[in-house]
Amino acid sequence: MNKMCQSCGMPLKRDPNGGGSNADGSKNSEYCSHCYVDGAFAQPDINAAGMRALCIENLVDGGVPKLMARLLTKGIPRLKRWRAH
Ligand SMILES: [Zn+2]
Numbered sequence: 001m002n003k004m005c006q007s008c009g010m011p012l013k014r015d016p017n018g019g020g021s022n023a024d025g026s027k028n029s030e031y032c033s034h035c036y037v038d039g040a041f042a043q044p045d046i047n048a049a050g051m052r053a054l055c056i057e058n059l060v061d062g063g064v065p066k067l068m069a070r071l072l073t074k075g076i077p078r079l080k081r082w083r084a085h
Contacts, residue, residue, distance in 0.1 A: 005032035006080035008055050009073060030080065048082035
């Protein structure tokens with residue numbers, strides 16, 4: 001299984017919680033625990049560009065070179081959360 005978060009693109013297997021959480025406490029397998037908490041998006045007003053910028057920042061903070069961070073986040077605007085808009 002190689003699912004990734006449909007909001008930020010992080011592989012869900014790298015999520016320590018294994019996915020986000022629904023309002024009823026069950027696990028959400030489309031979004032990660034950073035993006036989706038208790039049935040709602042953690043950053044409800046963000047757009048795809050904003051999410052990408054945030055992810056690049058986090059990756060660079062984690063020691064990933066900026067060029068690599070840009071490549072890793074390239075697919076974010078095509079994820080399910082952003083395609084609806
Ligand atoms: Zn996410």
